[in-house]
Amino acid sequence: MTDRAGIYARIIELIQPLNSKSIVLTENTSFAGDLEMDSLTVMDLVASMEDEWDIVMPLNMLPDLETIGQVADAVMRLVTK
Amino acid sequence: MSDLLSKFDALAAERAGVLTAGVRDPFAIVMEQVKSPTEAVIDGRDTILLGTYNYMGMTFDPDVIAAGQEALAKFGAGTTGSRVLNGTYQGHKACEEALKDFYGMDHAIVFSTGYLANLGIVSTLAGKGDYIILDADSHASIYDGCYLGNADIVRFKHNSAEDLEKRLRRLPPEAGKLVILEGVYSMLGDIAPLKELVAIAKAHGAMVLVDEAHGMGFFGENGRGVYEAAGVADDVDFVIGTFSKSVGTVGGFCVSNHPKFEILRLVCRPYVFTASLPPAVVACAATSIRKLMHAHDKRARLWDMSRKLHGGLIAQGFRLATATPESAIVSVLMPDQETTVRMWQALLELGVYVNMSRPPATPAGVFLLRCSLCAAHSAEQLEAVLQHFERAAAETGLFRQAAE
Ligand SMILES: Cc1ncc(COP(=O)(O)O)c(C=O)c1O
Numbered sequence: 312m313t314d315r316a317g318i319y320a321r322i323i324e325l326i327q328p329l330n331s332k333s334i335v336l337t338e339n340t341s342f343a344g345d346l347e348m349d350s351l352t353v354m355d356l357v358a359s360m361e362d363e364w365d366i367v368m369p370l371n372m373l374p375d376l377e378t379i380g381q382v383a384d385a386v387m388r389l390v391t392k
Numbered sequence: 393m394s395d396l397l398s399k400f401d402a403l404a405a406e407r408a409g410v411l412t413a414g415v416r417d418p419f420a421i422v423m424e425q426v427k428s429p430t431e432a433v434i435d436g437r438d439t440i441l442l443g444t445y446n447y448m449g450m451t452f453d454p455d456v457i458a459a460g461q462e463a464l465a466k467f468g469a470g471t472t473g474s475r476v477l478n479g480t481y482q483g484h485k486a487c488e489e490a491l492k493d494f495y496g497m498d499h500a501i502v503f504s505t506g507y508l509a510n511l512g513i514v515s516t517l518a519g520k521g522d523y524i525i526l527d528a529d530s531h532a533s534i535y536d537g538c539y540l541g542n543a544d545i546v547r548f549k550h551n552s553a554e555d556l557e558k559r560l561r562r563l564p565p566e567a568g569k570l571v572i573l574e575g576v577y578s579m580l581g582d583i584a585p586l587k588e589l590v591a592i593a594k595a596h597g598a599m600v601l602v603d604e605a606h607g608m609g610f611f612g613e614n615g616r617g618v619y620e621a622a623g624v625a626d627d628v629d630f631v632i633g634t635f636s637k638s639v640g641t642v643g644g645f646c647v648s649n650h651p652k653f654e655i656l657r658l659v660c661r662p663y664v665f666t667a668s669l670p671p672a673v674v675a676c677a678a679t680s681i682r683k684l685m686h687a688h689d690k691r692a693r694l695w696d697m698s699r700k701l702h703g704g705l706i707a708q709g710f711r712l713a714t715a716t717p718e719s720a721i722v723s724v725l726m727p728d729q730e731t732t733v734r735m736w737q738a739l740l741e742l743g744v745y746v747n748m749s750r751p752p753a754t755p756a757g758v759f760l761l762r763c764s765l766c767a768a769h770s771a772e773q774l775e776a777v778l779q780h781f782e783r784a785a786a787e788t789g790l791f792r793q794a795a796e
Pocket residue numbers: 505506507508510531533574578603605606634635636642643644
């Protein structure tokens with residue numbers, strides 16, 4: 312599934328096991344603030360998304376990707392590139 | 393007005409919590425006296441040093457000390473200048489010559505620390521449009537080098553040839569690529585499968601940099617590092633190292649056979665915009681490096697000590713980070729922060745200093761008591777260390793807890 316909705320749904324599935332406080336995940340949920348993920352966890356999550364869509368998401372992109380919605384947009388861009 | 397330091401409140405509170413529980417601060421140890429490479433006085437107590445990376449015991453080598461004293465008297469306490477202005481003395485050149493001889497390479501550049509060597513070389517080699525592919529467990533100085541530069545950063549799973557290959561395959565074939573590896577990973581003391589990793593990097597047209605901070609002095613025929621022992625010297629483009637471990641002083645370097653290597657002296661900011669090492673330090677380093685070329689007995693002793701400590705701790709029931717002794721670092725796996733700190737303190741009170749490590753410095757959230765051996769540790773010291781580990785575990789109830 313490589314439409315925006317499909318990508319978003321799959322990202323939610325990938326994040327769910329790391330959502331230890333079981334907060335409600337939305338487009339605006341942030342990784343550091345809401346999910347309290349440390350940088351190592353975020354980097355591992357990025358690796359799983361790279362493998363899921365066979366893309367390269369360089370670590371230097373991460374400072375601009377604060378929320379789940381922003382990550383979905385970035386994956387969408389990389390997949391359609 | 394918002395207080396810029398408030399962002400550290402959570403960490404400060406966690407730390408205060410540990411300290412009010414009556415524990416000595418693991419990150420505020422003061423060495424009151426240093427008696428030898430393996431012994432210091434901490435809190436007024438004689439303490440065996442088992443966490444200093446002083447692998448070859450060169451800190452008190454008489455020739456090294458004499459060279460430092462002579463340079464101090466002849467050339468003064470410091471250079472007050474950058475390597476590219478007034479800060480290159482004949483001692484810095486002699487030190488670079490010693491490195492070229494030690495590594496059998498054409499070029500050597502000495503930096504003020506190993507941290508700066510990684511910061512400088514990594515950020516300068518790979519620029520905009522290039523890719524850096526680094527092991528996930530890379531040292532902070534490598535990550536910081538990535539963030540100082542403008543390359544795209546791709547991280548692969550620690551020591552996984554398969555993951556490295558997968559990530560290299562996704563990159564544009566024509567782009568410049570630098571694969572960064574370490575010989576020994578200092579948290580767990582495990583070594584890299586360099587033969588496999590370097591072959592994959594080369595097959596994808598990447599240049600290869602290996603950080604041998606914890607491998608210099610005792611891996612390979614000439615003590616050059618894990619890359620030498622793995623037989624991949626011809627395929628490694630750059631080796632980074634430090635004087636702060638086996639060499640026994642302070643400083644960092646990069647060596648290479650690349651014909652265009654010397655230009656880096658002009659474009660590498662952490663080389664240009666900081667003061668050079670003091671004359672005494674480069675004199676100590678050059679003398680130490682030359683002695684390490686012939687330190688076969690010490691190497692054999694260090695390996696013997698590592699095997700004994702590793703085997704002894706396993707026999708007592710400790711869980712270690714590697715199944716077999718892979719390097720001179722023996723890392724003991726601990727269950728949680730509180731037990732780690734209590735065990736660490738019990739060891740200190742018995743007269744053994746080890747490193748305590750915790751996330752995020754450690755991979756996969758593990759807590760560690762890291763031991764590093766020295767060729768100068770005596771059989772009696774090792775015996776005492778093993779007894780103290782056993783007693784500290786009993787005092788802290790480590791095994792009882794693990795059995796639950
Ligand atoms: C792998 C690695 N690289 C680089 C360094 C930095 O060396 P230095 O202490 O000279 O800054 C260290 C140690 O601190 C290290 O463990």
